[in-house]
Amino acid sequence: MKKIFIVFVVALLFVACGENFLTEEPIMQQSTELSLATYKGLDNSVAGAYAPLVSVNWYGASFVLDAEMRSGNGYRDPDKNSGRYTVPYNFTYTSTATPALWGTAYYLISAVNNVIAQLDGKVGIDGVTQQDIDNIHAEALFLRALAHFDLVRTYAKQYTIDKTALGVPYVKVTDPAGKPSRDPVETVYNNIVEDLTTAENLMAPNYVRDEIADPKSTADKLAIQALLSRVYLYMGNWQKAADYATTVIKSGKFIMWEKDKYAAAFKEDVPGEGEVIFEVYGLKSNEYDGYWEGISRMTSPLTDAYSDCAASNDLISLYADDDIRGEMFLNNEEKAPTTFWTTKYAGKDKGTPDVSNTIVLRLSEMYLNRAEAITRGATISGVTAVSDLNTIRAKRGASELTSAGITDVMNERRLELAWEGHHWYDLARTGGSITRTHYSGAEQNQNIPADSKYWVLPINKRELDVNENLEPNPGY
Known part of the structure; x- marks a missing residue:
């Protein structure tokens, strides 16, 4: 294996968990004292490695919100914001004003690499089987692939636009003294696919991590296959994108939410029977939870919330009158009567408003992935793009x-996956552009053409300063 090194310039420390942390809530903290010398220590370390996903730098807020605010789905109410999220909305990115995902994602990558490096020699000790080792190995590979996937589509050109462009360092072996250069986009994606297909082969078909409150907050085989469908879609490998989507759909493990269940599904503490394949579990006591800076407060019109990330009328006007998705918005009649915010992060139904889970993979996306792949040349026996779109639309109250x-597929993706962080990346990988009419920001960047530099965001100057082998993105 090629040895790759990286310097970590952020200090993100896990703190020790209580005695019953495995049984009471999903593990969102990892002790630095956990030993990697035993299977139990490795298992706990993998569980703890999910923690950074809930960071405000990632699915806990800005990875999703940045994308929505720059995609045309977002709006900033002039009278109901705190000054946050002005950079993505106005496209005033610089090397010192750019998403902080880089450091958080590589911290997670370091954590799982440390586990992978210590897996040998544990079989047969205290009853540990090869399958036990393979399952946590597969989880670690899933997390490593997901982290690199989110990094490369944020800080590099999309595979379908220029796969020879500079991507991000794909780190398989971590050394704190290392200074890796950027791998080409194609190399990054090939490594993502290798990690995910290896994980798919390693993981037991019915594996679910034990003793966690939300089983959908850790990876299983179907989560791996669902992510493969998305990755292949981003690569323009239409047949494999459709094939993996079909595998997930035909598993029988998920069902489409009914119209009268749609709004409530986004408030569930632990998903019941429905669409969720993989999500990030929200909990106020999570070490990484941003609370006031978190996704729920940023998308809330409540008086005590920051409320910086409202929904644009450009998006809301796309929904037909009977479409339940068009009702997933709420205003503040006193402070901002004409502005609306998404309710996908309105808080869990737990007696009082709480934080929300962030859904990363769900069944509707699999139908949308397959529909797009079919319109671009894939074939699945007995399935058409229109049948897949109508499967969704029938459950949402929209006309078939x-x-x-x-065009119909991409429009449906925007309607269904709005405020889940997809539309910006869909535009980026298809060479799209952005025209905003409901807009309150800087006029010079109101519309973003297909050839704009902003489809590739700048790497933070701090990272460039400590690693001279990182080449900056042009224009910043």
Whole structure:
């Protein structure tokens, strides 16, 4: 294996968990005292490695919100914001004003690399089987692949636009003294696929991590396969994107939310029978939870919330009258009567408003992935793009379509996956552009053409300063 090194310039420390942390809530903290010398220590370390996903730098807030605010789905109410999220909304990115995902994602990558490096020699000790080792190995590979995937589509050109462009360092072996250069986008994606297909082969079909409150907050085989569907879609490998989506759909493990269950599904503490394949579990006591800076407060019109990330009328106006998805918005009649915010992060139904889970993979996306892949040349016996779109639309109260081309598919993706962090990346990988009419920001960046530098965001100057082998993105 090629040895790759990296310097970590952020200090993100896990703190020790209580005695019953495995049984009471999902593990969102990892003790630095946990030993990697035993299977139990390795298992706990993998569980703890999910923790950074809930950071405000990632699925706990800005990875999703930044994408929505720059995609045309977001709006900043002039009278109901705190000054946060102005950079993505106004496109005033610089090397010192850019997403902080880099350090958080590589911290997670370091954690799982440390586990992978210590897996040998544990079989047969205290009843540990090879399958036990393979399962946590697969989880670690899933997390490593997901982290690199989010990094490369944020800080590099999309695979379908220029796969020869500079991507991000794909770190398989971590050394704190190392200074890796950026791998090409194609190399990054090939490594992502290798990690995910290896994880798919390693993990037991019915494996679910024990003793966690939310089983969907850790990876299983179907989560791995769902992520493969998305990755192949981003690569333009339409047949494999469709095939993996079909595998997940036909598993029988998930069902589409009914119209009258749709809004409540986003408030569940632990998903019941429904669409969630993989999500990030929200809990106020999580070490990484941002609370006031978290996704729920940033998308809330409540008086005591920051409320910086409202929804644009450009998005809301796309929904038909009977479409339940068009009702997933709420205003503040006193402070901002004409502005609306998404309710996908309105807080869990636990007696009083709480933080929300962030859904990363769900069944609707699999139908949308397959529909797009079919319109671009994939074939699945007995399935058409219009049938997949209508499977979704029928459950949302929207009128069914009689035909479906790529424009219909991309429009449905925007309607269904709004405020889940997809639309910006869909535009980026398809060479799209942004035109905003409901807009309150700086006029010079109101519209973003397809050739804008902003489709590739700058790497933080701090990272460039400590690693001279990192080449900056042009224009910053």
